[in-house]
Amino acid sequence: MQVTIDSKSGFCAGVTSAIRRAESELQQTGQLYCLGDIVHNGQEVKRLEQLGLETIDYDDLRTIHHARVLLRAHGEPPSTYWIARQNSNTIIDGTCPVVKRLQERIADCYNAHKHDTPQPQIVIFGKRGHAEVIGLQGQTNDTAIILEHPEEAQQLDYTRPIYLFSQTTKSVEELNRLAERIRSQIINHKSQIALEVHDTICRSVANRVEQLKTFVREQDIVLFVGGTKSSNAAVLFGHCKEANPNTIFLTGADDLTDELLQACRNADKVGICGATSTPLWLMEQVRDKLNGN
Ligand code: SF4
Structure with a gap:
């Protein structure tokens, strides 16, 4: 069994940059609020929460004062900036450029x-x-x-x-x-x-579809790793499944059942790929479990 992680899968530049900002803030202060999930991947959110990140919603934003609040790559409407300023909160703007x-x-x-x-x-x-x-x-x-x-x-x-x-x-x-x-x-x-x-589609996502299709066609079995809340994961998984019907959706290594592990081990080529919200470490965990590590 040859296991390959798709080199083009994983966080896009916008998500990578927002996560780096969070990590750098957390290193300095150990505490940071993030308005909404920083990325649509529960396991990456959990990792950052363990470093001190606290995910808040709009109701919370109205009640906190003098705090540091990260805005994620998706961006926010002007009203969010206004509410944050009203309460003397400092915005760390992770909006993707x-x-x-x-x-x-x-x-x-x-x-x-x-x-x-x-x-x-x-x-x-x-x-x-x-x-x-x-x-x-x-x-x-x-x-x-x-x-x-x-x-x-x-x-x-x-x-x-x-x-x-x-x-x-x-x-x-x-x-x-x-x-x-x-x-x-x-x-x-x-x-x-x-x-x-106005064609305002991000090419880092648009190009990924064709790259992914090429990758999955070369595999016997494909393990697509993504978060259940990610619309990008749902769309990309659909494209992969279309290009290679032997594509299975996983949220992480824990979803690898004994039956699936056996099917992979009986295959020649197993490909691991993911969405723009899938961290590389999650795909590596899947690869390690397949390899029995
Ligand atoms: S626009 Fe969206 S998909 Fe493109 S780099 Fe920014 S966050 Fe990522």
Whole structure:
């Protein structure tokens, strides 16, 4: 049995940087609040909590004072900064620079067009309720319309201009499908409205799909390691399963049953891969257990 960890799997630059900030703060002070899970991986959160990180929610943020609060890579709406400042909390801003830039582009678009007639529609292609999307919508005073699927294009008003942006982790094909549907609806409505499509998908995620597919096709069995709360893990696992049906989802080495261990040991090539929220150490633990260490 040859066991290979996919060299492209693991934390993206944005998550790595937020975790480094947390570790460096914790080294100095031993205590830090983080608004929401720093990463959608329960085991990495647990590791950081053991170093002193405390995960809080929005209700907690309203009650704590004079504390240091880390904002994770997903970013936050302007209201979060305002609430933190009201309570004299210090923000450690771990927002990924790619997300920050997207927030600025949406805010610029909103401010440039908010007084236009007819009133424009800023559309965000993303998952409703996802932290990044909440942060993006906040740039528009919560007026942006969220569309989760290209099929929802018909919900838009085809008498008003459309400015389309995307959550960084959506798929490029899906965004293109949505843009196409909007264009068709504009034609169907015989409308003359402006449509601006901003491809704001993070390439570190978009490119990962093809890299992962290539990797999993070369394996007899694939162990995909990810957190159950991670939407990126769910999407990437789906792609892997499609490219290699012998792909199994694990949250960590403890999920390796005797039966699965035996199946892997009977295979020639076992590949281990994961999402942008999967720490390398978790994939290494799976590899070590497979190798009997
Ligand atoms: S996926 Fe891209 S945009 Fe999102 S945190 Fe990672 S590097 Fe940043």
